[in-house]
Amino acid sequence: MARKFFVGGNWKANGTLKSNEELVKVLNAAEVPGTDVVEVVVAPAAVHIPAVQAALRKDFSVAAQNCWTGKGGAFTGELPAEMLKDLGLPWVILGHSERRHILKESDEMIADKVAYALSQGLGVIYCIGEKLEEREAGNTMAVNARQMKALADKISDWSKIVVAYEPVWAIGTGKVATPEQAQEVHDEVRKWLAANVSPKAAAATRIIYGGSVTAANCGDLATRPDIDGFLVGGASLKPEFVDIIKAAAKSS
Numbered sequence: 001m002a003r004k005f006f007v008g009g010n011w012k013a014n015g016t017l018k019s020n021e022e023l024v025k026v027l028n029a030a031e032v033p034g035t036d037v038v039e040v041v042v043a044p045a046a047v048h049i050p051a052v053q054a055a056l057r058k059d060f061s062v063a064a065q066n067c068w069t070g071k072g073g074a075f076t077g078e079l080p081a082e083m084l085k086d087l088g089l090p091w092v093i094l095g096h097s098e099r100r101h102i103l104k105e106s107d108e109m110i111a112d113k114v115a116y117a118l119s120q121g122l123g124v125i126y127c128i129g130e131k132l133e134e135r136e137a138g139n140t141m142a143v144n145a146r147q148m149k150a151l152a153d154k155i156s157d158w159s160k161i162v163v164a165y166e167p168v169w170a171i172g173t174g175k176v177a178t179p180e181q182a183q184e185v186h187d188e189v190r191k192w193l194a195a196n197v198s199p200k201a202a203a204a205t206r207i208i209y210g211g212s213v214t215a216a217n218c219g220d221l222a223t224r225p226d227i228d229g230f231l232v233g234g235a236s237l238k239p240e241f242v243d244i245i246k247a248a249a250k251s252s
């Protein structure tokens, strides 16, 4: 089954109104493959979402970087999915390693967030990934499977999920997974989906790679059969993000 290439730019807690305006100008002027070939999503900081939404070309979409576990109310500082829906956002990133490890979000809390976001009609970029010590201890797939299971325990419809495999040791470190390392985990995650959700979900779910993706290393990664796109941090703040979008043309 053909899976449309997906390229996300996670801007994290970066940017100003001015720098975002400059970046959006670059994106708007870029010649990239059409929406039949690649889906492009950028995730600015929450306060910048409306400005980016207004300025960004309409064939790219905007995502949030987080949302709350349930309905809004007395939850100071939180961002309920209804508000994202109200802005017309199609996507939210959940389970990012910075939220798992710095903000100490548990597997269960993240799964609750995903389930609620789906109930509000949002699509979810669900991030998983092992830490260096977990990889070195031979627990790579055990950790990724545990994070997949936490979600599978709470949702049944995977049609609006994109799984982002982001090994923690590769995020912001300049240490990208080799195409072989990434392909191996993507293949195992797909097999996990086939065995634990359904062969249909396994064939249709996009599994994208994140962690020190650049214009220089994305081409080879994109040729691997189970790598369906990228979630890009640092390089998504630079004009080279355009070259990463163009890697869609190399996807097999």
Ligand SMILES: O=C(CO)COP(=O)(O)O
Residues within 6 Å of the ligand: 010, 096, 166, 170, 171, 172, 173, 174, 210, 211, 212, 213, 231, 232, 233, 234, 235
């Ligand atoms: O965390 C990431 C995307 O969500 C990856 O970040 P870097 O591309 O900066 O390593």
